Amino acid sequence: MISFEFFPPKTAEGAVKLAAARQRLYAHRPAFCSVTYGAGGSTQDGTLQTVRAIRAEGMTAAPHLSCVGAGRASIAALLRQYLDEGIDRIVALRGDLPSGYGLGGEFHHAADLVAFIREQTGDAFHIEVAAYPEVHPQARSPQDDLTHFAQKMRAGANSAITQYFFNADAYFRFRDDAYAAGIEAPIVPGIMPITSASQLLRFSDMCGAEVPRWIRLRLQSFGDDRAAITAFGREVVAALCRRLLDGGAPGLHIYTLNQADPALALLEDLGARSA
Ligand code: FAD
Numbered sequence: 001m002i003s004f005e006f007f008p009p010k011t012a013e014g015a016v017k018l019a020a021a022r023q024r025l026y027a028h029r030p031a032f033c034s035v036t037y038g039a040g041g042s043t044q045d046g047t048l049q050t051v052r053a054i055r056a057e058g059m060t061a062a063p064h065l066s067c068v069g070a071g072r073a074s075i076a077a078l079l080r081q082y083l084d085e086g087i088d089r090i091v092a093l094r095g096d097l098p099s100g101y102g103l104g105g106e107f108h109h110a111a112d113l114v115a116f117i118r119e120q121t122g123d124a125f126h127i128e129v130a131a132y133p134e135v136h137p138q139a140r141s142p143q144d145d146l147t148h149f150a151q152k153m154r155a156g157a158n159s160a161i162t163q164y165f166f167n168a169d170a171y172f173r174f175r176d177d178a179y180a181a182g183i184e185a186p187i188v189p190g191i192m193p194i195t196s197a198s199q200l201l202r203f204s205d206m207c208g209a210e211v212p213r214w215i216r217l218r219l220q221s222f223g224d225d226r227a228a229i230t231a232f233g234r235e236v237v238a239a240l241c242r243r244l245l246d247g248g249a250p251g252l253h254i255y256t257l258n259q260a261d262p263a264l265a266l267l268e269d270l271g272a273r274s275a
Pocket of ligand 1: 038039064093111131146148190
């Protein structure tokens, strides 16, 4: 099972490029395509427009929805709009407000949002939530984070997508611990293709994903040689995905960053196994 993640383009040109990328990716018949949502609703319109475009192309689309800083009434209205438009899949998140904003609003954790969606809309949505094999950066401990993840699943989530990682053992350990805690729902690895050293290191710092030292040093040693970075990244990420699928991962959710080529190269490397 393959799914793709996009972000709402900021310009008309970006929207045209993304539409072209999507057409190429659809050849892999994704189970769904998800569209990110800016904290505090900053991309609300862009998320909805991109979701509409995906649905008009005959694909299943899942808007991300972050609840931090939001009120119950605004989330309820958005859920109703999604249902009216026939959207039946959602990625439910807490989100992050810019530093200094605290955690205001009526929702404090993603579990509150999941429970609210179920309360308001019953089983109308398939709900995905986020999982962190390398532990969420704000968690007090791995055990605490697992407990909160389990609460979020029990609040009514159907499946989970992980933050990206490059260490398959972190995923297996997290999945096995979650299953031991009674979670039976699929936990799908989120996969970040490697195409740029600086971008990857910047993103990873922000979201608490670890780039292992050997990968970081090698990437840095390639300097501006994009071809070398792409070739190395392709090899590393394909090997990671093979290990994950061999170890029973139920699918792959690819963070496309709105680019078709890296995801297509990965799927080509994996051949029929990812279908
Ligand atoms: P939560 O599940 O609420 O967890 C956040 C932290 O709170 C964790 O440390 C957890 O252990 C702790 N916690 C949970 N419950 C409790 C409790 N009851 N008491 C005390 N502590 C608790 N961000 C966006 O803004 N837009 C997006 O579109 C987006 N998409 C994402 C997609 C995926 C697949 C992933 C993995 C992340 C995405 N994010 C997105 C980032 C996400 O919003 C951040 O990682 C955010 O910091 C946490 O969101 P969450 O839903 O995992 O929060």
